[in-house]
Amino acid sequence: MGFEANSQNGNVQSAPIEWSFLHPLKKSWQDLGAKGSVQEALIATGEMPDPFYGMNELKFGWFEEHVWEFKSIVFLTDEQLSKEYLELELPSVDTYAKIYFNGTLILETANAFIPHRAQIKEFAKSGMNEIQVFITPPVIYHEKTYKEMGYQLPAPNDVHKNAIAPLTRKPQYQFGWDWSLRLNTIGFNKVAQIHAYDNNRIINSTINTASIEDDGAEMEMMVEFAVKKDDTLVWTSNHFGKQEIVIKNGVGRRTSQLINPLFWWPRGHGKQNLYNEEWIFTKENEFIDGKSFQFGVKTSELIMEEDEWGTSYYFKINGRKLFCKGADYIPQDIFPARVKDKDIEALVETMAESNFNMVRVWGGGYYPDEIFFETCDRLGIMVWEDFMFACAMYPGDDKFIANITEEFNYQVPRIAAHASVVQFNGNNEVEVAWGNWGFQIKYGLFGKSAKEIEASYDRIFKEVAPNIVKEYTSIPYIHTSPLSNWGKTDFYNHGSQHYWGVWHGKDPIEDFGKKIGRFNAEYGFQSFPEFNTIKTFSEPSDWDLKSDVMKHHQKSYVGNNMILKHAKNLYGEPDNFEEFIYFSQLTQSKAVSMAIAGHRIDFPRCGGTLVWQLNDCWQVSSWSSVDYFGNWKALQYEMKKDYEDVSVVAKYNSLDDIDFYLVSDVVDTFMCEIQCEVYDLFGKKKATIELSQQVNGQGSQQLCMKTVKKDLQKMNAHLVFSWKDNTGKNHSRTYDNVKLKREKAPESSVKLSFDSAGVRKVGVLTIETTKFLKDFWISSDKFGVKFDYNFQSLLPGTHQIVVEFGDKPELSDFKMMWL
Incomplete structure (x- = not known):
């Protein structure tokens, strides 16, 4: 391992760490690389199959039955050892780990959402040094925890017999969800490094618009250094000038005015003005550290007040009330380490292309990386950010509170620094679950245990979280979503709403556009991904709704029968499996479009609409509008129309x-x-x-x-x-008419041609038809192909569709379906 300078003056020398791990069954050492999980490593060697294929998920349970040992040999020179500080940084260890440096225990970790650091100079030597890490899976780590507590915390999505997801600060969806497989990764989600430096180095920072008055914006800034010492530094900013500040325990703050600021606005409401900022820190004219970044000036307000309808829930940005439109974002892969920046950027660009102005980061995954927020800043997508708690009850003991306090103190300032962030939300469906899902009876939680759980909720979400948000930012905080359930008429008049009356209830599909909350933060309908995606995890013998593989790739207890029920009502009995896929996407699109129309028409009573869900973490039948490979479903094309700033919608x-x-x-x-x-x-x-x-x-x-x-x-x-x-x-x-029934046009009535000459990665698909084609769907056997419109009825005549692609498709790659 060699060192490279990554700071503005070469003060900090850093190098990534490469890992190997001991196979617990074979007792042999195998390469892991700089990041990733043991599951990914054994998939790469061929020892383990693709967990997404067929029912291979079931073959991965044994990983959670062993403690895993990792090691790395690092070479340190006398020059590195001469630096004042030598630091080991592990940005995301997954999850319960003991870390040794040359045989000395230097760190114990219990949170995958925060970086862990240790000063190692006193244990280091010139030449070869060994890092050992022992990671204990959560089910082993918490083998006796519930027995010690005296009761079990409800965790309905955790499919293991020892359902300890709420005890563990790692992505909750990896324990199983109604759209996710169970696969608890073990390893390193991000690249670990050793840093050698003098003085100090920046590890976190934030900038916040505290207020806007007259011709100036008051900006509050914070910087955090790795070494927790008191100091006095000069803080120089290219927008706020030079100021001497006192560093207390590694943290410095300042407040400055920005005169005549240009505001950052959400997409559709103005420009996304971003300032290029540079901070330099010096001591007696000696450079300490610095950073460059962008920031925006904006205020966000969450308005919840009594009105003529009940209790409002809407946002004001820079004093302007606006309607929010978008979807809920989940992790893009079951393996966080393999999600690339370009994949994240592409999905946010899909949001902008589809006329979103908001995305909600759902609370059962992980806090997104900087590239996510930077892209939202640039494209004008407001971010509703959940804390990572979902659909379970959480402990409130001092050890757990200390753990999440460290998590919040890291994540809140990092995330709040971005102009796109407009709300922090304490959790997803925790309060509504406790009040409505029968946890008390199912888990025997009465008396003392129930009071402890309720007190834990208040401590986490009504004390610790809001106080930390308030410490760093003026961005609004709400303790949960939804604030109202969907069962009774009056519930739709108050606060945020997750409407599941069609999918989990018995409401007719038209109720999507009738039962409207004050802010609709979740609602949706499932569909299957396109046939090309289904082929990646199944064989022809599996292409049946009743096959074990198709049932395995449907994680909702309501299942495929709900899709089939509504699809048959709208479009009739499908002739084959591929036609069922087509019907499922049309049904999903129609259902959600009904909802969006109702929500938009209901403004200003209704403050926003967020569709559940935008994306997938594997190939699955789910509520997503974009499948695992980035293919747009019918719903995504329809949302693009539904969310236009000026649109014609159908009630x-x-x-x-x-x-x-x-x-x-x-x-x-x-x-x-x-x-x-x-x-x-x-x-x-x-x-x-x-x-x-x-x-x-x-x-x-x-x-x-x-x-x-x-x-x-x-x-x-x-x-x-x-x-x-x-x-x-x-x-x-x-x-x-959605239920239009007529004799289907024969294939001989449709002629396709494709011209991709002249423009790189773009072509034109020409459809000539002598018949009416209802809900015409064009797809491709090549991945990465996108059409400027799709699932649209075509009159007799000639029509052209612009096609974007990665690998150029041939004419034979295109597939058509219509009603």
Whole structure:
């Protein structure tokens, strides 16, 4: 291992650590690399199969039955040892570890969400040095914990007989979820390093807009150093000037004014103004450390107050009330170490392309890396950030509180430094679970144990978390989501809502657009990924809903029958498995689109809509709109239309009774010229309706179209809406009756051609059809192919679709389906 300088003056010399591990069964040492898990390492050697394929997940349980030993040999020179400090840093050990340096125990870890550091100079020597790490799986570490506690904490998603997920500060979804396999990684999620340096080095920082008054913004700043000592330094900023500050226990703070700031705005509301900032720290003119980054100036307010409907829940950014639209983000892989920056950027870019202005980071995964927040800053995507607690009850003893306090003190300032972050949320569904999921009866939690659990909740989410958020930032904090359950009518009038009345209840699909919370932070409907994705984990013999493999890749207890029930109601009995996949995506798209329309029309009563869920962590049937490989489902294409700043949406009073609305997120009132062309199903234009509609700022307006409604009910009309938004940009959208039944056009009526010449990674797909094609779906056998629109009904004639791709597809790679 060699050292390379990574600081602005070469003060800090750092090098990554490469690991090997002892196979507990073979008793042989094997290479791990700089990061990753033992599971990934044995998959790479071929000893273990792909856990995503078939039912191979079941072969990975034995990893949790052994303590795993890791080691690394590092070479240190006299020059490195001459530095004042020699530090071992492990950014994410997963999870319970004892770390030895040359035989001396230097660290014990119990949290995968925080970096662990130790000064090792006194144990180091010139030449070869050995680092040993022993990682104990959570089920072994907590083998006797519940017996000592006297009761078990509810953890319904943990599928192990010893369900200890709530005791362990690591990603909760790895214990099993209703869209995730169980696979608890063991290893290092990020690259460990040794740092050799004099003076000190920066390990964390934040900048926060405390207030905006008149022509200035008051900015609060904090910096944290690795060595926890008192000092006096000069802090120089290219925007805030030079100031001498006192460092207390490694932490320094300052407050400065930024005159005439340019605000950071969410997408659709203004520019994402970001300042390029540089901090330099010196002592008696000697450089200590520095950092460069971007920051934005913005204020965020969460407004919860009594009003004419109940209790509000909406956001004000820079004093402006706005409607939030987006989805819930989960981890992108069961193996955190193999998620690349480019994958994270691509998914955030999908959000922006689909007209999101908000994403919620769900609380059962992990806190995202900097690249996630930086991309959200750049693209104007507001971030609702959960703390990593979900769907279980958590302990509140002093040891656990000390652990999460360290976690919060690291994550809050790091995350809050980003302009995109507008809310911290204590947990996902913990309070609503305790109040409504029958934990008390199922786990025998009454009297003293129940009071302890309730006290633990208050201590974590109503004391520790809000106090730490308040210490570092003015960003709003709420203790849980949802604040209201979905079972009773009045629940929809108060606070945040997770609506699961269709999927987990017996509500009809149209209720997605009728049962509307004040802020809809979760709701959704499942679908299968496209056939090309299914082929990556199954054999032809598995392509049946009743096969063991398909059931294994469906983790919801409601299961595939719920998808089939609603798909059959809308589209009829599928002829084969591939058609079922198609129907499932159409059903999901229609269900969620109904909800989004209802939510947008209901503004300002409704403050926002976040679809469950954006993405997947493996190949699975789930609520995602983008599958594991990044393929857009029908829902993602529909959301792109639903979330346009100015759009025409459909309100379903019933499946046959539709009203159309013009909705706008634009702040200013403007006149919108709308055209609705009515075609029969042979491509003949029956009528053209011209509407001149005043669109009030951030408002909605029903479009008067009684004749069109009748045509749709008779199932003999195809509508093409076109309009210009406030900037003059052209938009269009098509509608027909969701239950339209007619003789399916033969394949001979459709001709495809593909031209990719002239522009790199972009082509044009031309569809010529002599028949009406309802909900036309084009897909590709090549991964990484995206279309500018899809799942749209096509009239007889010629249509063109822009295609983006990685590996160039051939014409034969494209597959078509239609109704």
